Amino acid sequence: MESLFARYRNILLLLLALFGQILLLAWQVKSDNDVPLVRVWAVSAVTPVASLLENMRHGTTGFFSNYFDLRDAREQSRDLRSERDRLKVENQILKDELAAAQRAQAMAGFQTRTPSKMIGARVIGEASGMGTRSVLIDRGTTSGVRRGMAVVTPDGIVGKVLAVYRTASQVLAVTDPAFAAGVESQKSHARGVLKGLGSSGARVDYVGSGQKVEVGELFFTSGEDRVFPRGLPAGKVTSVKDTANFQEIQIAPAWTTLAPEEVLVILDPVHQSIPEATPTESPVFLAPDAATTAQAPTTHGTQANTLMEQYRKVGEAQKHVFGEGLPGSKPPDFNLKLPVVTPVPVKPAVAVPAPVPPPVPPRQP
Amino acid sequence: MQRGILIDDARQQRRADYAPWVLFAVPLGALLIQVYLPLFRPLPFVRYIELPLLATIYFAIMRRSQLQGLAIGMLLGLAQDSLFYQKIGMYGIAKTMVGYFSASVGLQFDVENAFVRIVLALVFYLFHQFLYWVLQRGLLDQPVPFDLPRELVLAMVNAIIAMALYHLLDKLRRRE
Numbered sequence A: 001m002e003s004l005f006a007r008y009r010n011i012l013l014l015l016l017a018l019f020g021q022i023l024l025l026a027w028q029v030k031s032d033n034d035v036p037l038v039r040v041w042a043v044s045a046v047t048p049v050a051s052l053l054e055n056m057r058h059g060t061t062g063f064f065s066n067y068f069d070l071r072d073a074r075e076q077s078r079d080l081r082s083e084r085d086r087l088k089v090e091n092q093i094l095k096d097e098l099a100a101a102q103r104a105q106a107m108a109g110f111q112t113r114t115p116s117k118m119i120g121a122r123v124i125g126e127a128s129g130m131g132t133r134s135v136l137i138d139r140g141t142t143s144g145v146r147r148g149m150a151v152v153t154p155d156g157i158v159g160k161v162l163a164v165y166r167t168a169s170q171v172l173a174v175t176d177p178a179f180a181a182g183v184e185s186q187k188s189h190a191r192g193v194l195k196g197l198g199s200s201g202a203r204v205d206y207v208g209s210g211q212k213v214e215v216g217e218l219f220f221t222s223g224e225d226r227v228f229p230r231g232l233p234a235g236k237v238t239s240v241k242d243t244a245n246f247q248e249i250q251i252a253p254a255w256t257t258l259a260p261e262e263v264l265v266i267l268d269p270v271h272q273s274i275p276e277a278t279p280t281e282s283p284v285f286l287a288p289d290a291a292t293t294a295q296a297p298t299t300h301g302t303q304a305n306t307l308m309e310q311y312r313k314v315g316e317a318q319k320h321v322f323g324e325g326l327p328g329s330k331p332p333d334f335n336l337k338l339p340v341v342t343p344v345p346v347k348p349a350v351a352v353p354a355p356v357p358p359p360v361p362p363r364q365p
Numbered sequence B: 001m002q003r004g005i006l007i008d009d010a011r012q013q014r015r016a017d018y019a020p021w022v023l024f025a026v027p028l029g030a031l032l033i034q035v036y037l038p039l040f041r042p043l044p045f046v047r048y049i050e051l052p053l054l055a056t057i058y059f060a061i062m063r064r065s066q067l068q069g070l071a072i073g074m075l076l077g078l079a080q081d082s083l084f085y086q087k088i089g090m091y092g093i094a095k096t097m098v099g100y101f102s103a104s105v106g107l108q109f110d111v112e113n114a115f116v117r118i119v120l121a122l123v124f125y126l127f128h129q130f131l132y133w134v135l136q137r138g139l140l141d142q143p144v145p146f147d148l149p150r151e152l153v154l155a156m157v158n159a160i161i162a163m164a165l166y167h168l169l170d171k172l173r174r175r176e
Helices: A002-007 A009-031 A036-113 A290-295 A303-317 B020-039 B044-048 B051-063 B066-084 B090-106 B114-138 B148-170
Strands: A117-128 A133-137 A150-153 A156-164 A169-173 A180-185 A191-196 A202-205 A218-221 A233-242 A247-252 A262-268
Touching: A002 A009, A009 B066, A009 B090, A036 A117, A036 A262, A036 B020, A036 B066, A133 A156, A133 A262, A180 A233, B020 B044, B020 B051, B020 B066, B044 B148, B051 B066, B051 B090, B051 B114, B051 B148, B066 B090, B090 B114, B114 B148
Parallel strands: A156 A233
Antiparallel strands: A117 A133, A117 A262, A133 A169, A150 A156, A150 A262, A156 A169, A180 A191, A180 A218, A191 A202, A202 A247, A218 A233, A233 A247
16 A cells, blocks of 8 residues: 555645645635635735835836936937037028128129229138238139239228239238338328238328328228229228328228138229218117207107107108018118108197177267 | 657756755746736736746756656646636646646656757647636636637747746756
C-alpha cells in the first residue's frame, strides 16, 4: 500500500489539488459566496509592492512628463528663435531693398533735375589706406567713362575718376588728401578749394578771412575746376577758424557720412545755379499749426471753429476724409502751405423791428 | 534533430537550482506585471502576455519536478484568481495542470534548448487557455466561444516572449 502511494504520489497529489480546487469552485458557485481569506492573502502580498510601484511610476512619469514638457518648451523656444532670426534677416533684406529702391528713386530724380548727362554705376570695391580712400565702380571705357570725370550722388560729390579700365573705374574719394575741387559757399558765395583730409573729412582752403562763413552752411561746387559742374553739394561746414589771411574751414562731405552703393558719373557736365539757402530748422507739423490757428482772426467764430476749418482745408487739399483711414494709413500732410484761414463770420440774427407805437396825439394845452 | 532536443546525457538531466528569493520574487513579479502593467495607458497589450503562466512553465520544466510544478502553478493560479477577482480556482486548476504536465514533459526533453522552450511555451499556453475555457463552460456555465486563431497568435507571441524571458531567468540560476 505504501509503495503504491509512493509510486502514484505525484498524480495523487495532482488529483487532490484539482479536487480541492473544484470543490472550492463548486462551493463558491453553489452558495454564491467568496473566499475572502485567499483574496486577502493575495492582495496583501501584492498591494505593498503595487503601491511602491505606483509611487515610482507616478514619480517617474511626473519626471518624464516634466522633462518632455521642458524639452518641448526648449524646442519651441529654439523654433521661435530661429523664426525670429529668419524674420530679422528677411526684415533686413526688405529694408535693404527698400533703401535701394529709395536710392534708385532719388538717383532718378536727381538725374532728371540735373542738366548734366550722367550714367549710373555700382560701387563694387573700396580701397582705404593710411588716409587714402578710393572706390571701384562697375563702369569703364565701354560705358563712356573717362579719366577726371566727376562722380556724385544726390547727397553730394563722391570724388573723381582716377583711372579707367574697360569695365571698371577707380574713383578718388573726396576725403583723399590728393583730392581737390573748387567750391563756393551757399550764403556768402565765398570761393575756395576743397581738399581731402584723409579719414577726418575735408577742408576748404583759400577763403579770405573777411568773408563770412557760418557753421552748418553748405558748400557747393563752383565749376572752376572743370571737373565738377557748378551747383553740386560738396559738404557742410563743421568748424570755422579765422586766421591772419585765410579761414580754416572744416567741412563734412556727404561721403564721410554715407557709404553709397550706387553713384552717378557725370559724362557731360552742365553748370547749374547754387540753390538759395532755406531755413534749416523749419518746424514739422503733425496737426494744423496751433500758432497760425491762434493768430487767425476770430471775428465771431471761436478758436475751435478756426481749427476745424484748418482741418477741413487740409483734408480738401489732399482729398483726405477724416475718420475713414485705418490705423497705420497715411495721414494728411499738415505741412502744406495753405492760405490763411479766414473764418466765416457768424451772421448776426435777423433783427426783428420793434412794433411801432401808435402816434401819440400832441397834448393839447 | 531528435538528439538535439531529447535528453541524451547526464548534464541535460540536472535540475536547475535557484536562490529562494528568485522562487519568490519572479512569480510575484510576474503577477504584478500581469495585474499592474495593463493599467499603463501605453501598455494595454501586456494583458495578453501570460507572465504567470510562462513563469509556471519555466520553473516546472527547469526544476524537473512534477510536485514543484504543481505547487508553483497552483499558488500562482490561485493568486491570479484572487487578484483578478473571479471565482477562486479557475486559474488555479488550469495552472496546476500546466505546472504538473509541463514538468512531466520537460523530463523528456533538453529544456535548455531554445526550440524546445518555444514549443513547450506555445503548446502549454494553448493547453492553459483551452482548459480555462472548458472550466468556464463546464463549471461556471459561461457560454464563451474559443477563438482559436486569436489564441494561436497569442500563443506564438507568448512563446517568443518566453524565449527571451527564459534566457534572462537562466542568469538567475545558481552556479554549479
